[in-house]
Amino acid sequence: MMGGGRATLEILQAGPHTSVQDAGRAGLARFGVPASGPMDRTAFAIAHAALGNAPGDPAIEVAAGGLTLECREGAVTVAVAGGGFHVSRDDGAGDAHRWRVTSLRAGMRLAIRPGVWGSWTYVTVAGRLAAPRWLGSAATHAPSGLGGGALSAGQRVQVEDAELRAERDGPIPCPAFARPRCAIRVVLGPQERFFSPATVNTFLSAPFALTDAYDRMGVRLRGPALRVRGPLDMPSEAIVRGSVQVSGDGAATILLADHPTTGGYPRIATVIGDDLDGLAQLRSHDIITFHPVTPEEAIEAARAGHRARERYRAGLSRA
Amino acid sequence: MTSDSPAFPRFRAVADHAVLVELGDRIDASIHDRVRHLDTALQVRPFTGFAEAVPAYASVLVEFDPLVTDHAAATRALRELVGPSAPPSPPAPPPEAAPVRDVLVCYEESLAPDLERVATRCGLTREAVVAAHLSGQYRVAMYGFAPGYAYLAGVPESIRLPRKPAPVRDVPAGTVLIAGAQCLVTTLAMPTGWWAIGRSPTRILRADSDRPFLFDVGDGVRFGRIDRRAFDAAVAAADAADPTRVR
Numbered sequence: 001m002m003g004g005g006r007a008t009l010e011i012l013q014a015g016p017h018t019s020v021q022d023a024g025r026a027g028l029a030r031f032g033v034p035a036s037g038p039m040d041r042t043a044f045a046i047a048h049a050a051l052g053n054a055p056g057d058p059a060i061e062v063a064a065g066g067l068t069l070e071c072r073e074g075a076v077t078v079a080v081a082g083g084g085f086h087v088s089r090d091d092g093a094g095d096a097h098r099w100r101v102t103s104l105r106a107g108m109r110l111a112i113r114p115g116v117w118g119s120w121t122y123v124t125v126a127g128r129l130a131a132p133r134w135l136g137s138a139a140t141h142a143p144s145g146l147g148g149g150a151l152s153a154g155q156r157v158q159v160e161d162a163e164l165r166a167e168r169d170g171p172i173p174c175p176a177f178a179r180p181r182c183a184i185r186v187v188l189g190p191q192e193r194f195f196s197p198a199t200v201n202t203f204l205s206a207p208f209a210l211t212d213a214y215d216r217m218g219v220r221l222r223g224p225a226l227r228v229r230g231p232l233d234m235p236s237e238a239i240v241r242g243s244v245q246v247s248g249d250g251a252a253t254i255l256l257a258d259h260p261t262t263g264g265y266p267r268i269a270t271v272i273g274d275d276l277d278g279l280a281q282l283r284s285h286d287i288i289t290f291h292p293v294t295p296e297e298a299i300e301a302a303r304a305g306h307r308a309r310e311r312y313r314a315g316l317s318r319a
Numbered sequence: 320m321t322s323d324s325p326a327f328p329r330f331r332a333v334a335d336h337a338v339l340v341e342l343g344d345r346i347d348a349s350i351h352d353r354v355r356h357l358d359t360a361l362q363v364r365p366f367t368g369f370a371e372a373v374p375a376y377a378s379v380l381v382e383f384d385p386l387v388t389d390h391a392a393a394t395r396a397l398r399e400l401v402g403p404s405a406p407p408s409p410p411a412p413p414p415e416a417a418p419v420r421d422v423l424v425c426y427e428e429s430l431a432p433d434l435e436r437v438a439t440r441c442g443l444t445r446e447a448v449v450a451a452h453l454s455g456q457y458r459v460a461m462y463g464f465a466p467g468y469a470y471l472a473g474v475p476e477s478i479r480l481p482r483k484p485a486p487v488r489d490v491p492a493g494t495v496l497i498a499g500a501q502c503l504v505t506t507l508a509m510p511t512g513w514w515a516i517g518r519s520p521t522r523i524l525r526a527d528s529d530r531p532f533l534f535d536v537g538d539g540v541r542f543g544r545i546d547r548r549a550f551d552a553a554v555a556a557a558d559a560a561d562p563t564r565v566r
Contacts, residue, residue, distance in 0.1 A: 029380075231481055238339070260465055261462075262463030
């Protein structure tokens with residue numbers, strides 16, 4: 001314990017929906033448990049890569065309300081990435097408008113404030129963020145609070161094996177693929193049989209707005225009603241992150257990280273994985289449009305996105 | 320495909336990472352047998368890139384890694400596992416083989432916000448709805464929706480209703496819900512479009528357990544009626560036994 005330091009971070013202020021997230025608990029959907037994990041997996045991975053961490057360790061997911069924390073004991077280097085948040089240390093060090101790596105010593109405060117875009121940002125630490133685990137993961141399932149848990153003012157977070165990696169201090173570049181996306185690619189179905197061709201055409205041509213009903217479970221959209229034809233009598237089927245579900249009143253909801261694992265309302269389309277992080281960084285009232293792609297194009301987008309993230313990560317480690 | 324090829328199985332692409340295998344379009348024991356057959360086959364003989372299977376009443380969602388495989392390859396592998404169009408018919412386990420779990424339920428008006436509307440829609444008295452619900456032969460068909468949400472097949476015909484047109488938010492944990500032939504007891508406060516006909520103090524999801532779920536798929540479930548005083552006492556006892564409860 002002497003060699004590996006310990007740092008204590010106290011949360012002075014946290015907006016709603018602030019929580020601990022790791023890579024998530026995949027493989028348990030058959031028990032009704034979604035993977036959870038970061039709303040923006042790209043930004044989460046960048047915040048870890050900027051510190052040279054293993055991918056997937058626990059981190060703090062900060063929502064639109066921002067976060068202020070103070071290092072109460074020890075010292076630790078942290079990284080902040082995701083969304084257009086303003087990041088500053090109370091001694092005024094650094095450019096407040098950038099994702100960054102910064103080193104905190106006892107008594108220093110880190111403030112994260114919402115900027116012109118973005119809904120989620122990530123604080124990773126050089127060390128191990130201590131957090132309760134549930135079913136093998138510290139990812140917080142927000143509807144139950146199980147996992148690492150929600151964070152609020154007054155709580156203290158321990159960092160074990162805390163290190164200073166001051167040589168990494170400085171801005172983190174924000175790549176184009178981590179920006180918000182308004183043109184959302186979807187593969188139609190799998191329950192498009194519940195919709196007339198005219199309704200599918202409306203879905204693919206009309207603009208939709210994100211509403212205030214936006215949390216880790218999903219975001220409800222406002223737009224033309226998508227009428228479901230026939231009775232709502234389908235047996236419940238599996239839902240995935242990105243499912244676009246239409247309820248009987250014709251309103252569409254995109255299911256996200258803490259999505260229900262099954263549902264009985266038909267899914268008109270599914271957002272491809274490569275567009276989910278950019279979608280999550282939009283805000284209520286932002287406008288999106290849906291664009292159909294074939295399954296083959298969706299696979300190619302997943303692979304191209306992976307290559308772009310790998311190139312970026314390699315660039316970070318050379319820097 | 321010839322014109323006389325069967326409607327099922329159907330293989331539907333889901334985004335860039337899954338295939339939905341549809342084995343039927345209704346809640347039916349023989350269709351569910353085919354679901355369990357495919358789910359078991361995937362556990363025994365997973366294809367390259369297979370990630371996760373999510374069995375439901377009449378379908379299996381099969382997740383794969385898009386960096387390793389694609390829909391076409393996954394579908395080929397799944398077609399082989401599903402087998403020829405004749406449904407494999409593993410002998411259904413005899414009902415007495417599976418354990419029967421007891422679940423308490425209180426149907427008092429304040430805990431059963433939809434009981435009156437269910438009665439009206441079914442042309443029954445409230446007591447007749449309760450009696451019908453208690454008479455059902457329930458079996459755990461699948462987990463879904465949220466952690467610990469066990470879908471119980473076996474709601475009697477006389478109280479089967481389609482789900483509501485839109486979900487109602489923040490239905491409390493422990494609510495006993497019905498929709499169509501399905502019944503479940505909620506474990507978290509969640510939105511639902513099902514009909515709330517009672518409240519149970521029996522914990523199906525426990526936060527501090529190595530075995531956090533009360534049921535296994537295939538278990539029988541028997542509902543037992545309690546009054547409000549017994550409900551309150553059972554809630555207090557469950558709280559004391561599981562202080563890290565999920566509520």
